Amino acid sequence: MVFFFVIISVMAFPNGPFTRPHPAVWRIVFGVSILYMLLLLFIIFQDYRTVRSMFEWLFPDLNNFTIDMDKGEWGVKCDDLSLGRLWESIDFFCFAHFTGWAMKTLLIRHYGILWTISVMWEITEIAFSHLLPNFIECWWDAIILDILLCNGFGIWFGMQICHVMEMRYYNWESIKDIQTTKGKLKRAVLQFTPESWTAMRWLDPTCTYMRFLAVSQLVVFWQLSELNTFFLKHIFQMPPSHPLVFIRIFVLGVMSAPTIRQYYSYVTDPRCKRVGTQCWVYGLCMCIESLICVKFGADIFQHTQIRNIIVWVLVQAAVxxxxxxxxxxxxRWARRRQIRKDDSVDEETEAEENVTSYIQSLPRKQVTLSTPEDEDSDDEGDNAASKVTRRRKNHQQLRRGNRLEH
Structure with a gap:
């Protein structure tokens, strides 16, 4: 059923916002998004034991795993801060943090929004730490390891990739015109890179209040999407390194690429009157995942501290x-500064042009280049005609002598 649905997706579904490596790939992504949404709708109408049996049938190693086996020492000995303690805390999940934020940077491409999401996620962990024990962290773990090192370097690395791809010149020649085997292989690999790279400018200085609210909404919804990941893993009792967790993250990552592109076009392009279909499907998937968490995690949410959630929502919106x-x-400040800089350059250019035009308007003395014989003729103005005649005779004699020699 999945196979034939993907074939129908290639033939019938609309193209996405991207063309590389091929529009059919993004039609398949849209088809997979719909299948994932239908799977979530199927799961939400089942009971917990049925859903758990589905996961155990797909991955038998989950039969002997419970979430209690994943308990560790979180948020202990926070006063013991040393280089050795920091080095011991660096593990595979630090690399996962770095890679994840580099990927998010390729999707959003804006320092301000990325750093906001990074800081707000740490606040989200504090607000929900009473429900998810692995959210309990020391202050130095949240600030130094997560925000500054892993997230910060991931954001910086992703932005460097964005700058390189934006400035790179793509020569998409036909592979048939390439003679060498190495050139053909290189061209085949380049097929999986973007045809063009658009720099994201979410916060244009001339943005309206609607765009302002839309970007704020993106920051809040991103937190909910991230929160679903940890609640689903905790409710259905899966280890963080389980393949099913990575499969879901990979599917959502591929889905979010055209989703954010369509949302960006809707926010920034006045000619775009509606949100793209991929964006709607991703939003439905996020909402259904939240409903699944609420339904199957009723025992967990019974211990919810309403005050923490209210404060979290208010802080999310305010920050x-x-x-x-x-x-x-x-x-806006940078734009005004650039305008003033351009005006000063224009004034200097105008002043130079005025000086040049003034110099050109001054009367000039005509100077003619002459030979020493000409200078003598100028000094002896009365004998100028005779000297010219004499030079002509000498020239004629020289030409006559040359003909005799030949």
């Missing part, structure tokens, strides 16, 4: 709006 406002203010 998101504040960060977006600061980013817009910074962009």
């Amino acid at each position: 998101s709006i504040l960060c977006v406002y600061l980013c817009v203010t910074h962009h």
Whole structure:
């Protein structure tokens, strides 16, 4: 059923916002998005034992695993801060943090929004730490390891890739015109890179309040999507390194690429009147996942501290709006500075042009280049005609002598 649905996706579904490596690939992504949404709708109408049996049938290693086996020492000995302790805390998940944030940077491509999401996620972990024990962290683990090192380097690395791909010149020649085998292999590999790279400019200085709210909404919804990952893993009792967890993250990552592109076009392009279909499907998947967490995690949510959740929602909204406002203010300041710089350059250019035009308008003395004989003729103005005649005779004699020699 999945195979034939994917074939129908290639033939019938609309093209996505990307063309590389081929539009059919993004039609398949849209088809997989619909299948994932239908799977979530099927799961939400089952009971917990049925869903758990499905996962155990697919992955028999889950039969002997419970979430209690994944308990570790979280948030202990926070006063013991040393280089050795920091080095011991660096594990595979630090690399996963770095890789994940590099991928998020390739999707969003804006320092302000990325750093806002990074900081707000640590606040989200604090707000839900009473429900998920693995959210309990020491202050240095959250600030130094997560925000500054893993997330910070991931954001920086992703932005460097964005700059390289934006400035790179793509020569998409036909593979038939390439003679060498090495050239053909290189061209085949380049097929899986973007045909063109668009720099994301979410916070344009001339943005309206609608765009302002749309970007703030993106920051809040991103937190909910990340939160579903940890709640689903905890509710259905899966280890963090389980293949099913990575498969879901990979599928959502591929789905989010055209989703964010369509949402960006809707937010920034006044000619775009509606949100793309991929964006709608991703939003439905996120909402259904949240409903699944609420239904099957009823025992966990019974211990919810309502005050923490209310404060979390208010802080999310306030900090998101504040960060977006600061980013817009910074962009407006940078634009005014660039305008003043351009005006000063124009004034200097205009002054140079005025000086040049003034110099050109001054009266000039005509100077003619002459030979020493000409200077003598100028000094002896009365005998100038005779000297010219004499030079002509000498020249004629020289030509006559040359003909005699030949």
